[in-house]
Structures are given as structure tokens and as C-alpha cells.
Amino acid sequence: xxxxxxxxxxxxxxxxxxxxxxxxxxxxxxxxxxxxxxxxxxxxxxxxxxxxxxxxxxxxxxxxxxxxxxxxxxxxxxxxxxxxxxxxxxxxxxxxxxxxxxxxxxxxxxxxxxxxxxxxxxxxxxxxxxxxxxxxxxxxxxxxxxxxxxxxxxxxxxxxxxxxxxxxxxxxxxxxxxxxxxxxxxxxxxxxxxxxxxxxxxxxxxxxxxxxxxxxxxxxxxxxxxxxxxxxxxxxxxxxxxxxxxxxxxxxxxxxxxxxxxxxxxxxxxxxxxxxxxx
Amino acid sequence: xxxxxxxxxxxxxxxxxxxxxxxxxxxxxxxxxxxxxxxxxxxxxxxxxxxxxxxxxxxxxxxxxxxxxxxxxxxxxxxxxxxxxxxxxxxxxxxxxxxxxxxxxxxxxxxxxxxxxxxxxxxxxxxxxxxxxxxxxxxxxxxxxxxxxxxxxxxxxxxxxxxxxxxxxxxxxxxxxxxxxxxxxxxxxxxxxxxxxxxxxxxxxxx
Numbered sequence: 090x091x092x093x094x095x096x097x098x099x100x101x102x103x104x105x106x107x108x109x110x111x112x113x114x115x116x117x118x119x120x121x122x123x124x125x126x127x128x129x130x131x132x133x134x135x136x137x138x139x140x141x142x143x144x145x146x147x148x149x150x151x152x153x154x155x156x157x158x159x160x161x162x163x164x165x166x167x168x169x170x171x172x173x174x175x176x177x178x179x180x181x182x183x184x185x186x187x188x189x190x191x192x193x194x195x196x197x198x199x200x201x202x203x204x205x206x207x208x209x210x211x212x213x214x215x216x217x218x219x220x221x222x223x224x225x226x227x228x229x230x231x232x233x234x235x236x237x238x239x240x241x242x243x244x245x246x247x248x249x250x251x252x253x254x255x256x257x258x259x260x261x262x263x264x265x266x267x268x269x270x271x272x273x274x275x276x277x278x279x280x281x282x283x284x285x286x287x288x289x290x291x292x293x294x295x296x297x298x299x300x301x302x303x304x305x306x307x308x309x310x311x312x313x314x315x316x317x318x319x320x321x322x323x324x325x326x327x328x329x330x331x332x333x334x335x336x337x338x339x340x341x342x343x344x345x346x347x348x349x350x351x352x353x354x355x356x357x358x359x360x361x362x363x364x365x366x367x368x
Numbered sequence: 369x370x371x372x373x374x375x376x377x378x379x380x381x382x383x384x385x386x387x388x389x390x391x392x393x394x395x396x397x398x399x400x401x402x403x404x405x406x407x408x409x410x411x412x413x414x415x416x417x418x419x420x421x422x423x424x425x426x427x428x429x430x431x432x433x434x435x436x437x438x439x440x441x442x443x444x445x446x447x448x449x450x451x452x453x454x455x456x457x458x459x460x461x462x463x464x465x466x467x468x469x470x471x472x473x474x475x476x477x478x479x480x481x482x483x484x485x486x487x488x489x490x491x492x493x494x495x496x497x498x499x500x501x502x503x504x505x506x507x508x509x510x511x512x513x514x515x516x517x518x519x520x521x522x523x524x525x526x527x528x529x530x531x532x533x534x535x536x537x538x539x540x541x542x543x544x545x546x547x548x549x550x551x552x553x554x555x556x557x558x559x560x561x562x563x564x565x566x567x568x569x570x571x572x573x574x575x
Contacts, residue, residue, distance in 0.1 A: 096405075102490045109489045122517040128529050156469075156477030171393050190479075194461055220408040221414065227404040230397070241460050283389075294517065300546045301536050317517050340519035343485060348511060350493040356489065358497050 098357025105350060110299040112346040116338040116345060123338050125324050131304050132321035134313025135289050136172070139262070144177035146261040147254060149286075151276065152182060152189030154197075154268035158293050162266045163192065164333035165291040169264060170200040170212075172326045179250050180212040181260070183236065185224070190217040190240050209248050216240030220305035221271035229257045257284045262310070265290040273300050277308050291318055316340055355365040374563045382563035422447065509535055 115121075124324050138270050142148075150170070154162045173180050182193040197212050206212060215236040217223050226237050232254055235296045245251055253259065265276040273290055277309055281288040294302060295316025303309040313322055316336050323331035378381040381403055388400030426440040450468060457463040515521030516532025560566035 098492070105488045105490050105493055109486050113485075123523065125519045126522055126529075127520075128527070128533070130533060156474035157481035159474055159478050160482070188473070190467070191459065191466060194466070194475075195470060198461060218408060219411040220404070223404050223407045227401065227408070230401055234401070235408070241458075261457040298536060299544050299548075300538045301541045302548060305537060305541055315517065322521075337519050343489075344514045344518050345520065347489045348514060349493055350489060350506070351496045351511075354493045354496065355498055358499075 090362070094357045097353050100350075100353070108346055108350075109343060112342040113339040114333065116342050117335075120337040122335065123264040123341055125320050125334055125337055126319045127324050130310040130316070130318075130321055131301075131309075132318045133311075134304070135169075135291075135313060137321060137324040138287070138289060138310040139169070139172055139176070141179075142176065142261060143212070144344040147179045147181065147259060148173055149257070149263045150182045150193070151185055151263065151267075152193040153185040153265055153272040154192070154293075155188035156192070158268035158348050160332075160336070161193065161293050161316050161319065162268060162291060163196065163334075164316070164331055165313045165322060166192070166266050167198045167200060168322040168326050168328055168331065168333070169266075170196055170289070171204070171328060172322075174200060174204050174211060175205045175326075177211075179343045181215065181251070181254065182212065183240060184207045184217040184267070185221055185265075185275070187217045190214065190258075193226070194240065207239075209243070210250055213248050213250060214240045222275040222279055223255070225275055226283065229279065229284045232256055232259070249252045257286050260286055262286070263288045269293075269296065269362055273303070273309075276302050281308050292323075294318075294336065345359060371568075371571070374571055375568070379563055382559070386563075419447075419451075485518065509539075 139148075149164075150173075152166065156290070171181060180197065182191040182197055184193055193214050197214060198208070201204075201208065201212055208214075211337035212310055216239060220227070220233055220235075224235060232251075236245065238244050239248060257263070257280055263276055263280045265273055265288065267273045267276075267290060273288075273292055273296075276288050280286045288303075288308065289310040289312070290300075290312035293313075294317070297312065297318070298316030300309065300314075304312055313319055316333050317340075320331070320337050323334050328334070384396065384399050387396045388403075391397075423444065426444050428434075429437045429440045441545075445542060450465065450473075453464040455466060457465060459465045494509070496507060498507050510527060512531050512535060516529045517525065521528040521532070558567060562570065
């Protein structure tokens with residue numbers, strides 16, 4: 090028994106890698122799905138806030154992430170954009186990360202096409218600008234000064250939906266999808282605290298704990314944390330074939346496998362400790 | 369003068385931005401807005417510096433055949449192909465830049481990030497030990513959050529997601545808030561030290 094535990098405690102990392110890979114691949118191959126009930130989570134708060142907004146409202150959506158965090162944040166963006174455009178809410182996109190502008194275009198053109206919405210009337214993509222927090226403060230005095238033209242170089246004056254937009258306070262909500270810095274903190278501090286615009290958003294699972302502080306103080310109206318947050322939003326919006334919902338089964342199995350390895354590691358550790366080994 | 373001029377610029381610009389926050393009226397507003405525009409221009413220019421530095425570092429690596437120099441031509445080729453495609457065709461949808469971004473950069477970026485799961489699993493197996501009561505508390509919390517973060521947690525016991533939300537909302541928030549307030553006070557004190565010329569390390573000196 091002791092030798093088995095010792096062997097388990099010294100499991101080669103390649104075996105761990107193979108099991109993790111299988112825990113992700115097999116549920117995808119066999120199309121295993123789990124029901125995803127949405128409880129009293131911050132993702133529900135976010136959904137309810139947007140759902141209560143009247144048609145014709147203006148929302149600024151900032152794509153503050155890159156390709157590396159796409160699997161977590163892109164499904165969120167698609168679900169939120171679907172909800173906004175279904176409700177006839179005008180969506181103005183921008184990015185604090187250079188790659189975010191292209192990802193925004195991908196999301197918005199796909200969702201808008203599927204819902205029959207028109208670029209420049211229902212949504213537009215202003216693209217990326219440098220400056221992070223300072224740039225957000227500048228948006229508070231003039232949007233046009235920062236974005237004289239959109240991502241495709243169409244001048245601000247020629248975009249009909251921007252006629253009613255002057256600065257950040259013109260928006261009814263700012264949504265940031267953030268994978269790090271600049272992201273949620275910059276929007277909360279500048280757009281929310283300084284200019285009084287409600288802020289909501291989504292982030293990677295690893296950074297979600299940091300932003301729960303903003304929820305408790307009311308500095309954020311809601312938060313989607315990681316793939317689970319995206320799956321919650323897909324469920325609430327009614328997207329049945331969403332990638333986040335599909336990703337819940339592999340993630341569930343992978344979490345169980347990681348937990349199993351932690352348990353095995355601890356059992357081996359205590360067994361060795363009992364024998365007077367490493368401490 | 370080499371010391372006085374940068375310190376004076378820092379003091380004046382810092383004070384303008386502080387005033388800009390509390391007095392959003394002319395002429396402070398105009399000055400503050402202009403400084404913000406300058407900041408964006410300077411940061412945009414720094415992107416070019418970064419690109420030039422990338423080229424310099426990798427050309428040098430190839431020239432001197434330094435360690436792993438064989439990867440440098442790949443980096444430079446990738447950079448130049450994307451740069452030229454963006455310059456000639458623009459970055460709009462269905463153009464070569466966008467095609468390469470969505471079909472090459474995006475999947476490769478996602479692949480790199482997904483490797484994290486493997487390293488997390490391996491590291492957790494080797495290092496996550498319930499060696500004392502504090503570590504046990506952390507381990508228990510981690511298990512609850514990991515289960516609460518996936519649907520299988522609710523399938524095992526429907527109270528697990530509620531426990532996760534409680535852990536995230538109260539104990540986690542208390543700790544995070546302490547860190548955030550501490551960091552914010554550090555930022556304020558460092559900024560004041562820079563504005564008043566006490567902190568000078570950003571000028572390149574050792575003080």
C-alpha cells in the first residue's frame with residue numbers, strides 16, 4: 090500500500106497532462122452536456138440590468154482582451170451583444186487592447202448579421218486607441234476627440250448612430266470585457282466613479298475574485314466571471330448552441346480531475362509524513 | 369538644468385491633472401484635455417519604439433547567433449507579414465490582415481493560454497498540501513469554488529454554488545479590498561512624491 094501511495098505521489102507530469110487532455114477532449118467528442126442552472130450570481134444581475142434597459146438606449150462595449158483569452162471572453166461578448174441587439178439597444182464598440190478591435194468586429198458583424206441589424210445604425214466599431222485610463226478620462230470630455238473616425242476610417246460625423254453621442258455620459262451603460270490591465274479597474278475608476286456612468290462587464294475566471302469588491306459597493310452592475318459567467322449569460326439569453334455552455338462539461342470534468350490529483354497528492358504526502366519522511 | 373527642467377515639467381503637469389479632477393472648468397479643463405491628448409500621442413509613439421526594439425533585438429540575435437536564434441527569423445517574418453498586410457490592405461474585415469489575425473494569431477494565442485490548465489494541474493498536484501490549518505482552509509475554499517464554478521457542483525449538491533458565491537462575496541472581498549486599498553494608497557503616495565520631486569528614480573538616477 091505504502092509503495093503504491095509513493096508511486097502515486099511521484100506521478101510523472103506527462104501522465105497528468107494526458108489525463109487533463111483526455112478530460113477535455115472526451116466530453117467534446119462524445120458531446121456530453123450538463124444542465125447549467127443560473128442562481129443568484131453576478132451574471133444574473135448583469136442580465137437583469139440590461140433586460141430592464143429601454144429600447145434605443147446607448148451602450149459602450151469595450152473589448153479589452155486578446156486572442157489568448159478569447160475562449161472565455163468571446164462567448165460572453167456574443168451573448169451580451171445578442172441580448173443588446175435583440176432589445177434594439179445601440180452598441181458602440183471600442184478597445185483598450187489592440188487585438189480587441191478585430192475581435193469586436195468579428196463578434197458584432199456575426200451577431201448583427203444573424204439578427205438583421207445594420208452597422209452604423211445599430212452598432213459601430215470605433216477601434217483601438219492607446220492611453221488606457223487617461224484615454225477613458227478624455228472620453229469623459231469628448232468622444233470625438235479620441236475617435237475622430239471609426240476602425241474603418243469612416244469619419245465620426247458620417248456615422249448616424251453617433252449623432253446623439255458627445256461624451257461618456259451619453260451612454261446608459263459601459264460594458265468592459267477584460268482580460269487584465271487595462272480593463273475593469275480603469276473603467277470602474279474613470280467611467281463609473283468619475284463620470285457616474287454605470288459599469289458592468291466580464292472577465293477571465295482567474296481575475297473575477299478581484300472584481301467582487303466592485304459588486305458589493307455597487308460600482309459594477311454585474312459581472313460575468315470566466316466561462317461559467319459566459320455560460321450563465323448564454324442560458325439567460327436563450328442561446329442553446331453557445332460555446333460556453335458546450336464548454337461546461339469539459340471544464341467540469343477537468344476540475345474534477347485536478348481535484349482528484351490534489352487529493353492523491355495529499356494522501357501520498359500524509360502517508361510519507363506518517364512514516365517520518367518529508368514535512 | 370538637466371535635473372530642474374524634468375522636475376519642473378513633472379510638477380506642473382502633475383498639478384494640472386490634480387486640478388483638472390477637482391476644477392473641471394476653463395482654463396484648467398483645456399490644459400488637462402491637451403495633456404491627455406499628448407499622453408495618447410506619446411503612448412502611440414512608444415508602440416513604434418517597441419516595434420523597432422523588437423527588430424533590433426532579433427536582428428542582433430541572428431547576427432551573433434545567440435541562444436535560440438533560429439526562432440528569431442520566424443518572429444521577424446510573422447511581424448513583417450502582418451505589418452505589410454495591414455499597411456497595404458488595411459485592417460478591415462475580410463482583408464488579408466483580418467484573415468491572418470482570425471485564423472492564425474487567434475487560435476495560436478488561445479492554444480498558448482490553454483496550456484495553463486496543464487501547468488495548473490501539475491503544480492496543484494505537487495504543491496497544494498493541507499500541511500497546516502491555514503493551508504487546509506485554503507484547500508477547502510478552493511474545492512468549493514472549483515465545484516461552484518462548474519455545473520457539476522450543483523449536480524453534486526445544490527448548495528455548493530451558494531457557498532461559492534458567499535466565499536467570493538465576503539471572505540474574498542475582505543482580503544481583496546485590503547490589497548486594493550493598500551495598493552491605491554501606495555499609488556497616491558508615490559505620485560505625490562514624484563510631483564513634489566522627492567521620488568526621482570524615474571529620471572534614471574539611483575535616488
